[in-house]
Amino acid sequence: MSSSELLLTLNNKALNLLQEDADKIEKLIEVQMENLTTRQCPLYEEVLDTQMYGLSREVDFAKRAGLITDLAGKQIISKLERNLAELYEALNQKK
């Protein structure tokens, strides 16, 4: 494998790993959205905040390690932040 192929492989791997972790958070948000009308777990916000912090540290590390671009990192985080904002809005309307 040439250097540029190796770099591409590592970059793709890093991006896929981050996307996997982002998908897990996405799933947590979806589950809570579906449960809006039935039950709410008070620890959900705490768990989501912690997970978001963890992911942001991973993304930041991947950027510093030269594995992903600034833009790719921002896209992963901002998509989740929009979904989180929707969830919190929906939760507030329930209150």
Next chain:
Amino acid sequence: MSSSELLLTLNNKALNLLQEDADKIEKLIEVQMENLTTRQCPLYEEVLDTQMYGLSREVDFAKRAGLITDLAGKQIISKLERNLAELYEALNQKK
């Protein structure tokens, strides 16, 4: 640069970045140790826990991305955990 040189460069870079972040936590622990007899900030434990969690996520990501070995990751974390344990022990003796 050959593939193996590139990989070595990326591995070293990843390890250095993780060590930098570990050093920051180490510094936080030292500062709190020095302040044991003067003042204690109640948020310190919270901050340290959060920082440790963030670092563990970075280390885990670096392992999964194939940048560092399991052993290297464990060494970074366990050294900090020992220092943290010492700090908490010292804090408990003060109580």
